[in-house]
Structures are given as C-alpha cells and as structure tokens.
Amino acid sequence: MGKVKGKPGPLARRPDNSAFKQQRLPAWSPMLTANTVLPFFYFMALMCLLLGVWLLLTVQNTQEMKLDYTEAETCNECFEMRKNVSNANKPCTCTVNFMIDKPFKGDVFFYYGLRNFHQNLRRYMDSRDDGQTVGRKKNLKDPSSYCEPFLKDPSGRPIAPCGAVANSIFNDSFVLWYHHPNGRGEVPLMREGLTWYTDKYIKFRNPTTDNLTLAEVFEGTAPPPYWQKPVYKLDPSNPMNNGFINDDFIVWMREAAFPNFKKLYGILFRNDNPFTKGLPAGNYSIDITYNFPVQYFRGRKEVVLTTVTWFGGQNHFLPIAYLVTSSLILLTAVVLTVVWWKFGKDGKNMKE
Secondary structure, three states: OOOOOOOHHHHOOOOOOOOOOOOOOOOOOEEEEEEHHHHHHHHHHHHHHHHHHHHHHHHHHHOOOEEEEOOOOOOHHHHOOOHHHOEEEEEEEEEEEEEOOEEEEEEEEEEEEEEOOOOOOOOHHHHHHHHHHHOHHHHOOOHHHHOOOOOOOOOOEEEEEOHHHOOOOOOOOEEEEEEEOOEEOOEEOOOOOOOHHHHHHHHHHOOOOOOOOOOHOOOOOOOOOOOOOOHHHHHOOHHHHHHOOHHHHHHHHHOOOOOEEEEEEEEOOOOOOOOEEEEEEEEEEEEEEOOOOOOOOOOOEEEEEEEOOEEEEEOOHHHHHHHHHHHHHHHHHHHHHHHHHHHOOOOOOOEE
16 A cells, blocks of 8 residues: 655555545446346246246156166065175076067167165275276286275285275176067167266276287286176177276266266167167066175165256256246245335335
C-alpha cells in the first residue's frame, strides 16, 4: 500500500486515493426481484424435467437380462463342492437354461457380475505391483512388499502377478448356446478388445522377451496361490493374449468402486446368421466352468446380457436424479410464487 506523504501517524497507512484501491471502479450488481428470479426457477425446472424424461426414454431403449447362477439348476452341486477348500482344484461344470422373450437388437455385451465383493478396500487395492504388471524385469523377480502375503510362494519364488487383487481373479468361464429348431449352436463371443486402450497398451505390458518365449521370461516365478495355471498360459487359443496383457486379467485388475459390480466378459460377434442383427428371441443355455467360490464372503454370481446406447447401459440413477431435482425446483418456485403473490406483489403487506 502507498503512504500519504507528509501525513505521519494513522493516516500514513491509508491506501492511495485511486479508484482501484478505494473500490470506486464501475460494477454491476443484479437486482434479484420476483420478476427475474421466479422465471429462472421455472425455466430450470422445465430443463431438468426435459433432460430427465429424455434420459429415461433413452435408458428404457436398452435391453438387459440378469441371471443369478450361484445355486441355479445343476450349479447347486458345484456351489456345495466349492464350500470345501480341498476341492478347489477339482473341475466342476454346470448348465443353466433361460429364455429371451424379445430379441436383443444391435451390439450385445456379456458381463459376469459379483455381489458383496468389496474390491474397494484400501488394503486390497494396494496389494499389487504396478511396476511388475507394466513389464519391468526388476519387479518381476523382486516384487513390491505391498503384495504381502502374496509376494512369494512357500519355496521362495516370486509370485507373478503378485498381490491380493491378482490372486482373487474371477476364473469362471462361459459358453453361450442358442437352441434353434434344428438343434443348438454356440453363440460367438469376441473375447478380445474388452479393455481400455490405456490399460492394454500403457499400464499393462509383458516383460521384453529378447528372443525368448513368454514361458522362459517368466521362468523362476510362481503363479498366485489360487490360480490354476500360470499367467503365460491364460489363453491357450491365442498366444498374443497371454501374460500381463491378457484381456480378462486387465479387466479384473481395474477395481470396482462398489461391492455389487459387473465386468465385461465378451461381445456378441455379429458376423454370422442368426446373430447379424443381435440375439434372436428363443431358448438359450450357458455351460459354466464353476471355479470361483463365493461362500466365504456371502456373495452371489450372475451373468448379464445387455445392449447399450450412447448413454451406456441400463442405469436409471441420472434420469431419476434429474426428475427429482426438477420436482424440488418446481416446488420451490411455486412456494415463492405464493409468498410473492400474497405478501409482496404490490409491496403493501411487507413490513419494513
């Protein structure tokens, strides 16, 4: 601040006599009157109402079917088998039948879902080594201590991939069948291209091979305790989909924010009849390789078939939020209008 020359004492600290420092610059301050505020409230209520209705109609154009197979039909036998830890490595398959009343038009996405599985616990989320999954050879043989107790196997070999997140990977597999008059045919699902681009090509990479096979690169490491095969054999049908760049592995490693979630398993391949336009109505069945136990956390397993729009899948939260907001704004506007009409329209009934 400037000082007034020749003025000792308290006046010496007074700001300069300028428009900026004395706050005399031109300013605009809106006059909030009923004639300006009430139309704005009604306009905002109308906008939220229109957005809510539009989004609700968009969401209702999606088709979705959820099928809980935890104890359904023959899966009940597998459910009972998985209660005993000693049966963890014993194979178990089951079949669940269902019917689609209306055809699913367009692209159809196949998800698996879990309930009451908390991937958002901090210690669980920290139990991983991003340096290892990005392909650093140093971390491959010497993982981060954050992976404890899934850091090394009993013989001292480093675990790859290490940590609780990788160890708990969802390992059920599915084959979807369509039952037509002449028998049944397998519904083709694309099992690649399920991940985010940044995950597939930046965050997850295999160690450099240097003319070695992937199995030789991972030599000296051990798979996680609950895995039935090593990371370099996750997809025997496609050698390019093994190791840390396996799509199913990457999808699982992106933790869910809520205990009830679904993750993408496959996308309908619409190249051959009768699936060129989507999934036709009719009878279907799913052959399930039942591996993932849910009894220990009182969870449930399900498969989800759904179509999508530009807005995404079937989620009613945002449309309902807009409609509720519109109702609250409209109610506020009506109350203010009544108060203004009764007390302040002419300014006669308002006390100073």
